[in-house]
Amino acid sequence: MSGKKGQNGISAVGVLFSDGLLGPKRDGYMMRNIFLASCFAFLMAGCQTVERGSVGTQNLRAIHHPLYGITIDSVEPLDKIVDSISSLSKRPTTRVVFDKWAPASDYTQALEALYPDSYIMGEILDSFDVKDYTTRQYHERVKEYLDAHGDKVDIWEIGNEVNGEWLGHPGQVVSKIEDAYHQVKTRGYRTALTLYYNKDCWKYAEEEMFNWVATRLSADVRKGLDYLLVSYYEEDCNDLKPDWQGVFNRLGELFPHAKLGFGEVGIKDTDRKANYLESYYTMRIDHPRYVGGHFWWxxxxxMVSKTKLLWSILDNVLRGR
Known part of the structure; x- marks a missing residue:
């Protein structure tokens, strides 16, 4: 039973008594009327829920913020991955990238192994693979993964780097992610959407991040998202170092209820990895809904295995948070 139903039930009983409609004279009579009033309130609450199209929320485990995000683009070697993740000083949120055309059953063992020591964000499909799916295929993929792993995934990333020009026709991209949003929300699960920050490095002006959000994304999704995340790679965008405080301030206005953070960061240059990782994971943003994230790609x-230098650097950063 959802909290809304419970509140409606209590209110209905209160109205019945305050209006004097029951007016009990004897204990037995009063108890009978309380029972009848409670039944009536419950039925009324149920009807209101159906009429409004509201959905009962799942019993989701609580997620503590900030998020200490990491990304695994494969679940092999699973034993070493689990050992590396479970040894971190803080419970991370592991984003698992579900490979294209892979059945949901391929991830059952991995999600069960990761679940005790990590929150899990499931990436429905990486941005580079979205163009290979029709809208119907994307819908069926979302349904398959929700059916299989709804109880093991804490956050569902319904779209990844969605304003990137490589995802295909923008109208089709929006149809895919909005359908995914409604599927996830209907089941009472948490949603995340990852944008691609591309100031002065977009291919088409309409794909610039803020422009894309303003012209493409529905108000329903912008108001209802649980997490709005940003992917950014400096080496892919002229080594620009954005004013992140200003960026997240603007995103907070566009997404008035979502928690905000980074959904993907990383760098290929081996010599710059350590400083790059530290600079993003220790970044401070003064916004009441900023939750970190980062999700090192x-x-x-x-960092697998945990004997690698970058694992120690990340763990030291987490110890200091």
């Missing part, structure tokens, strides 16, 4: 390559 190369975690499996850079």
């Amino acid at each position: 190369y975690y499996r390559q850079d």
